[in-house]
Amino acid sequence: MNRVNARVSNVATLLIVSMSLCVPALVQASRSDHVAIPHSKVAVASGAGINKATLACATDRYAHGVLGDGIEAGCLVLENEQGKQFLIELPVSRVFEDLEPRIADVDNDGSNDVVVVRSDNQYGAALVVYTLKGDEAIELFATPTIGRANRWLAPIGVADFNADGQPDIAYVQTPHIGGILKVWSLLDGKFQQIAEKRGFSNHSIGSRRVSTAKIVDHNDDGVVDIALPDQRRKQTVWLSLNPAMSSAIENTGGAILEPAVIDQQAYDEAYFQ
Ligand SMILES: [Ca+2]
Ligand SMILES: [Ca+2]
Ligand SMILES: [Ca+2]
Numbered sequence: 001m002n003r004v005n006a007r008v009s010n011v012a013t014l015l016i017v018s019m020s021l022c023v024p025a026l027v028q029a030s031r032s033d034h035v036a037i038p039h040s041k042v043a044v045a046s047g048a049g050i051n052k053a054t055l056a057c058a059t060d061r062y063a064h065g066v067l068g069d070g071i072e073a074g075c076l077v078l079e080n081e082q083g084k085q086f087l088i089e090l091p092v093s094r095v096f097e098d099l100e101p102r103i104a105d106v107d108n109d110g111s112n113d114v115v116v117v118r119s120d121n122q123y124g125a126a127l128v129v130y131t132l133k134g135d136e137a138i139e140l141f142a143t144p145t146i147g148r149a150n151r152w153l154a155p156i157g158v159a160d161f162n163a164d165g166q167p168d169i170a171y172v173q174t175p176h177i178g179g180i181l182k183v184w185s186l187l188d189g190k191f192q193q194i195a196e197k198r199g200f201s202n203h204s205i206g207s208r209r210v211s212t213a214k215i216v217d218h219n220d221d222g223v224v225d226i227a228l229p230d231q232r233r234k235q236t237v238w239l240s241l242n243p244a245m246s247s248a249i250e251n252t253g254g255a256i257l258e259p260a261v262i263d264q265q266a267y268d269e270a271y272f273q
Pocket of ligand 2: 159160161162163164165166167168185
């Protein structure tokens with residue numbers, strides 16, 4: 001596990017220290033910094049672990065603007081089931097290029113984690129999972145960055161797509177320029193890619209809707225499938241990672257699944273509403 005490559009601190013502690021030092025300006029500044037960025041959704045959940053996640057610390061330092069404006073989040077504020085807050089603050093070279101944190105128990109340990117897109121001004125986006133351990137927010141794991149500035153990915157969601165009992169995370173890498181569906185999962189203590197298929201776009205440049213996609217058991221086989229627009233938004237494609245119908249393909253690091261196309265119909269935006 002890597003420590004968060006950013007300053008991580010406990011907001012509640014900061015506030016208490018600030019108040020005891022009688023520095024009300026600092027308290028006010030801290031509070032205003034932690035307002036959700038415009039057009040973002042605050043994620044809420046129940047159970048152990050992360051119960052609330054807010055993209056905050058609005059900044060225009062990352063000049064990309066694919067999510068409708070030039071404002072991105074410089075920090076992520078997490079809250080546990082007791083209401084205790086934790087702050088993950090990124091270095092100036094990075095932002096959270098996202099509008100909706102996704103709370104899910106990604107590592108299946110009974111405690112909620114959070115999935116967000118983190119972008120680097122040299123290396124582009126990565127999908128990152130944070131969690132709470134004791135008194136700290138830590139980075140649980142992350143995909144490699146795409147490798148170039150202004151390359152982004154649009155998360156689809158978390159579900160057990162290959163029916164092995166472990167939650168998986170699906171996203172489309174570079175949805176504007178030739179989107180690649182990728183699915184990752186925590187296997188044997190390592191975050192690994194388990195599936196890939198080209199030709200999809202779940203996001204249009206400038207749209208504030210992070211992902212036009214649906215997680216649904218389309219063929220009623222008991223395994224959730226992924227519905228995605230094709231790259232040109234002419235077709236809706238339903239994909240299954242049920243190992244019984246997916247084929248193995250070679251990837252760097254070994255064999256992964258190529259999701260099977262189980263249905264294809266004319267694209268209808270209303271389906272994704
Ligand atoms: Ca967890
Ligand atoms: Ca799985
Ligand atoms: Ca299915």
